[in-house]
Amino acid sequence: MTDPFPNNAPICLAVLGAGSVGTHIAALGVGHGMTVVVVAEPAAQESTAVRVWQRLGQLRSRGTVPAGEGASGALLVRSGLSAFPVDAVFEAVSERAVLKAKALTEVVRDLEPGTPLISCSSGIPVDELADWAGRPQDVVGVLLGDADLPSAPIEVARGRHTADETFTRARAVLTALGFEPVDVLDGPGRVAARVLYPMLNAAARLAGENAASVGDIDRLLSWCFGPLSGPLRCVDRIGIDTLVEALEQIHARTGDPSCLPCDTLQQKLAAGELGVKSGRGFYEYED
Structure with missing residues (x-):
């Protein structure tokens, strides 16, 4: 070649x-x-x-x-x-x-x-x-x-x-x-987003329902995301606006209900709390 x-x-x-x-x-x-x-x-x-x-x-x-x-x-x-x-x-x-x-x-x-x-x-x-x-x-x-x-x-x-x-x-x-x-094979969300993004959506939904504190949700999932991270810190790094838009694109093409952005994500998006990029998401960040 x-x-x-x-x-x-x-x-x-x-x-x-x-x-x-x-x-x-x-x-x-x-x-x-x-x-x-x-x-x-x-x-x-x-x-x-x-x-x-x-x-x-x-x-x-x-x-x-x-x-x-x-x-x-x-x-x-x-x-x-x-x-x-x-x-x-x-x-x-x-x-x-x-x-x-x-x-x-x-x-x-x-x-x-x-x-x-x-x-x-x-x-x-x-x-x-x-x-x-x-x-x-x-x-x-x-x-x-x-x-x-x-x-x-x-x-x-x-x-x-x-x-x-x-x-x-x-x-x-x-x-x-x-x-x-x-x-990977082409398709809506392909592999990583189809697996990861519904999980992040579920974590955000549970945080909104006060199932556990934001920090505790991340601690409980640290075996999957790493000891210094967790699903909600991951959301903040990706950007809540980016995650919501991606979930909407996947949901529109697949109908997968797990990809319908939860109310908690929508509320943070409306409030401008986008994660690391805006200084506040599920956590607060210094410049």
């Missing part, structure tokens, strides 16, 4: 979306010596750059990327991609279908055919994403696992029309970012 990046050619990535997932991917790319172009609105470009560099500092301190300024690639924050030939694009905008459709429809105008479009959707199947992009052969779906592991597993799915070469290039990019690609 042909090497997708011969002679150790430097990789240039684009990232659509500057939330927690987009910021994390951008920081990983820069930390692994890549050139990364983050697409953001002009008013948000300065703060986006600051958050990427902050995230890179966190990843270095945890050993997720090589330490030292010499290991850094380049970060560019721009309004579009028309002047930047890139090797792959990560779509990491909100899980709302209308926003993903807009992002994918617009970005293909500036891309060479064959450029992998890697969507970080946790609820929407690859085939739907591919229809919006208009290039079904170029779209691949992923869902990040634990973002702080030095070599984190990441599920990767192809649609019915994803080209073999595109899939190979996408997996190579993920490996270069330090992930361990795990091939």
Whole structure:
């Protein structure tokens, strides 16, 4: 099989979306010596750059990327991609279908055919994403696992029309970012979200019913989530808005009642208590 990046050619990535997932991917790319172009609105470009560099500092301190300024690639924050030939694009905008459709429809105008479009959707199947992009052969779906592991597993799915070469290039990019690609079958939520998100929804529902305190629910499930975590801390890390939107997407496509967001999640969403990103969710967080 042909090497997708011969002679150790430097990789240039684009990232659509500057939330927690987009910021994390951008920081990983820069930390692994890549050139990364983050697409953001002009008013948000300065703060986006600051958050990427902050995230890179966190990843270095945890050993997720090589330490030292010499290991850094380049970060560019721009309004579009028309002047930047890139090797792959990560779509990491909100899980709302209308926003993903807009992002994918617009970005293909500036891309060479064959450029992998890697969507970080946790609820929407690859085939739907591919229809919006208009290039079904170029779209691949992923869902990040634990973002702080030095070599984190990441599920990767192809649609019915994803080209073999595109899939190979996408997996190579993920490996270069330090992930361990795990091939899964396409579908709403695919594997990780279909298992994990209903569990998180159930934990939030029990917290709302005062079945146990937030801390005790997390302690009781620490055997599954780790001694320093738990399902409700996991919800806060994912982001309550992100979780609700993903659950809604899965529920709409499967009818699975366990994926109907519970009242507790909806109430926190309405109150702006989104988790780590807003400073308050099931727990409070300092800046």
